Amino acid sequence: MPGPDELVASLGNDQTSEYRRAVEILERVGLTHYESRAYMALVTRGYGDAATLASAAQIPRTSAYKVLEALCQKGYAYSSGGKPTLFKPYPPEKVAERLKGDVQEVFGRLQELHRMVGEQGEPQLVYLLYGRQKVLTKVGEFLDRSTRTVIVTTPQVADLREELGKRIQSAVKRGVEITFITAPAQKIPEGCRHVARQHILATDLLVDGEHALLASPGLEACGFTDNPILAEHLKQFLDIMLERADTTVPTPRGTGA
Numbered sequence: 119m120p121g122p123d124e125l126v127a128s129l130g131n132d133q134t135s136e137y138r139r140a141v142e143i144l145e146r147v148g149l150t151h152y153e154s155r156a157y158m159a160l161v162t163r164g165y166g167d168a169a170t171l172a173s174a175a176q177i178p179r180t181s182a183y184k185v186l187e188a189l190c191q192k193g194y195a196y197s198s199g200g201k202p203t204l205f206k207p208y209p210p211e212k213v214a215e216r217l218k219g220d221v222q223e224v225f226g227r228l229q230e231l232h233r234m235v236g237e238q239g240e241p242q243l244v245y246l247l248y249g250r251q252k253v254l255t256k257v258g259e260f261l262d263r264s265t266r267t268v269i270v271t272t273p274q275v276a277d278l279r280e281e282l283g284k285r286i287q288s289a290v291k292r293g294v295e296i297t298f299i300t301a302p303a304q305k306i307p308e309g310c311r312h313v314a315r316q317h318i319l320a321t322d323l324l325v326d327g328e329h330a331l332l333a334s335p336g337l338e339a340c341g342f343t344d345n346p347i348l349a350e351h352l353k354q355f356l357d358i359m360l361e362r363a364d365t366t367v368p369t370p371r372g373t374g375a
Contacts, residue, residue, distance in 0.1 A: 147217055148192070148273060148319065148335030152177045152185045157194050160207035167202035191301035192273055193317045216317060246341050253333055253340045254281050257323060260342070261285045264294045264325045271299040272321040274337060279307050286310070 137158065144154035152175070159175035160166065166174065172182035186205045189195040194213055198204045247253055257278070261268060262285060272278060275298060279286070290296060290309040298306050302314040321340075323331040333340035 145336070149194070150185075150188075152181060153188055153192075153194075156182070156185045157189055157207060160189075160195055160205060161210060165204050165206045167204055169202070171205065187303075191303065217319070245343065246339065248339045250337050253337045254278075256340060256342060257321075257331065257333075258282050258285050260323050260325045260329060260331055261289050263329070264289050264296075265292070266294060266326045267324075268294055268296045268326075269299065269324045270297065270322070271315075271318055273300065273318045273335065274321055275300050275304045275306065277337065278321075279305065283307060 141151070141154040141158060144157060145151060149157065155175040155177055156171055159171050163171070163174055168182040168186055169179060171186065172179040175182075177185060183203075186195060186197070190197055190205070193208065193216060195205050195207050198206065247256055254277075258281075261282060268289060270278070286296065286307045287309070290307075296307070296310040297313055298304070298310055299313045299315050300306075300318055301316060304312065304314075306312040320335050321331075321333040321337060323329075323333075325331075329342070329344050331340055331342040
């Protein structure tokens with residue numbers, strides 16, 4: 119069966135453009151390129167195993183299962199039992215409804231921060247950075263300056279583990295208690311605590327209860343502050359997330375990446 123690009127191309131240029139636009143939008147809301155293509159393949163096919171969907175999405179077969187598992191963790195798909203494992207998409211309208219709620223939650227928090235900044239009369243309480251590498255560098259700096267606690271909410275655990283693994287481990291060795299709030303079944307860095315919560319959209323960082331960072335879903339931009347009032351606002355929000363979390367799983371030393 120032809121892959122999605124070939125399928126829509128056979129229907130005409132308009133459909134091809136719509137498919138490519140859909141993939142771009144999915145990337146903008148936090149999916150990787152492979153995840154975007156895989157979700158489009160699921161939507162066009164209805165279901166499939168990893169090998170079939172790899173072919174349909176035109177992504178490497180060796181990456182397909184990991185990509186599909188990531189879609190499940192992010193709330194775009196679900197898997198059934200049996201061998202081989204079959205994956206099915208959540209309907210686009212359901213995904214859109216959830217994303218809308220997540221975006222409203224994020225921007226509601228940003229609006230609250232904006233209000234608080236206005237009340238303080240200090241326009242540079244929140245500093246902005248653009249560019250994925252710059253955002254990761256700033257997250258690394260926050261980890262390096264931590265002395266007591268770090269709370270991270272993120273859908274991008276694999277990226278942070280790969281890019282900042284040594285700095286995370288350095289903080290753990292200094293005695294810093296690091297908590298990751300993220301989807302269940304994520305591979306958390308060694309020595310960190312895992313609090314499971316579904317459908318995390320953006321990446322937030324709270325260091326020692328005093329320094330806060332809020333990043334976009336794909337880590338393309340972030341705002342950060344050392345202002346204690348704004349950091350306390352994020353702390354209160356994270357406390358609510360911890361109270362509502364699905365499960366808490368400490369990651370023992372020697373079992374993480």
